[in-house]
Amino acid sequence: MGLSRYFFVGCLSLVSLxxxxxxxxxxxxxxxxxxxxxxxxxxxxxxxALQTLVIRLTGDAKAAEGPGLAAIRKDPQQIISQYGYDAGPPESLQVDFDPVSTDRALRDAGLALWGNNRPSILGWWLNDSTEGSSLVGDGQSAAEPLRRAAQHRGLPLRLPLGDLDEQIVATAPNLESADPAPLRSASERYGADALLAVHAREEAGQWQAKWRLWLGDKAEQGSVQGADTAALADAVLLAVSERLAPRFAVKAGVSSEQLLQVQGMTLERYAALGHLLEPFGAQLQRVDGDRIVYRVNGSSEQLRSQLSLAKLQEVPAGEALAPQPVQPPVAEGAAPAPLPPAEPEPQLRFRW
Incomplete structure (x- = not known):
């Protein structure tokens, strides 16, 4: 049975990209x-909690204070499904927001939303304190504030093991350098999408950090400070979220509608690709062999960022030639049948 037939009869299994x-x-x-x-x-x-959620979903620290959410601020219960208390430590109020009503309220307020499919981040975090210098490794107690901050800011953070080889690489000069090559080499074993380098220092009872982020061919950097390691971790990951969100967040009714073609499709990739394109309102248009065409609503840059998470490569314009309509055979003496209309050209083309 051909790939196209599988698509349309719906015999699909949900698998990961x-x-x-x-x-x-x-x-x-x-x-x-x-x-x-x-x-x-x-x-x-x-x-x-409402402000934290809005920042998670938009990457905009000022969005929660906008006039479009005034009614929600006055009565947040209208988008809350339940709440309770978590013993911690620290003891916390746990608020579960309803995804459907929350998304609707934020879109009605004109806000762009970042979906739940997000780039995995490998964090190289070096702490310099009065007790010495140490790389935060997975499984260490020092990793807990980083994990809490990542969850708080809605980012999938991973940490290296922190073995001897990695400690040799993760020096302060390498973490502060604009050249990620040494860290990239050490990061290959973890297979993350983005690379985060943080050099944190304690001075006079305060913590400050310089951070750099690499995702694809784009780099970001900044500096933050905090009263302790937990506050510092939250400040770093808030800044990272604010830089990443504009690449992926989609604003309803504003982005342009266009056709996207993906080559090299297999049955295993179909359902997961559809999930990746959910924020763009993807509608399947046609399937031709291992090529599939979607109608999507989003900017080209946002689509490029999202598809880069699946390691798809953009097809240069000169390589993507549309198949020409073929004239069917004509019986002797019969008038030739009109050529079928040409399919509209995709504006973006990617391949596995």
Whole structure:
């Protein structure tokens, strides 16, 4: 049975893409520390949870204060499904927001939303304190503030093992360098989408950090400070989220509609590719052998960023020639049948 027939009869299994992007679970669940379970404390924590969620979904720290969400700020219960308390530490209010009503409220407010399929990030984090210099490795107690901050900011963060070879590579000069080559070589074993380098230093009881982020051919950098390692980790990952979100967030009714062709399709890739394109309202248009065409609503740059998570390569314009309509055989004495109309040309072409 051919690939095209499989697509249309729907005999598909949900499998993962040949990529390292991660689908985040718990994106709409927020934990906010509290000092008590008093009603006033709960109300304040609920407002903080709302702001945290809006930043997670938009990457915009000011979005929650916009006029479009005034009604939600006044009564956040309309998008909350349930709440409870987590013993911690620290003790926290756990707020579960309803994904459907939340997305609708944010889109009605004119906000662009970042879906739950996000680039995995490998974090090289070096702490310099009065106790010495140490690379934060997976499984260490020092990794816990980083994991909490990543969950709080909606980012899939991974950490290296922190073995001797990695400690030799993850020096302060390498972490602060604009050249990621040494870290990239050491990162290959982890297969993450993005590379995050952080050099954190404690000075006079305060923490400050310089960070660099590489995803694809784009690099970002910045510096933050915090009262302790937990606050510093949250500040770093908030900054990373704010830089990444514009590449992926889609605003309803604003992005341009266009055709996207993907070559090299197999049955195993179909369902997962559809999931990756969900934020762009993808509609299947046609299948021709191992080529599939979707109608999508999104900017070219956002689509390129999203498809890069699946390690797809863009096909140069000169290589992608559309098949020409073929004149069917004509019986002797019969008038030739009209050629079928040419299919509309995809604006973007990618291949596996």
């Amino acid at each position: 040949a990529s390292h992007a991660e689908t985040l679970n718990g994106l709409y669940q927020v934990l906010e520390p509290v000092s008590s379970q008093a009603p006033q404390e709960r109300e304040q924590a609920t407002q903080r």
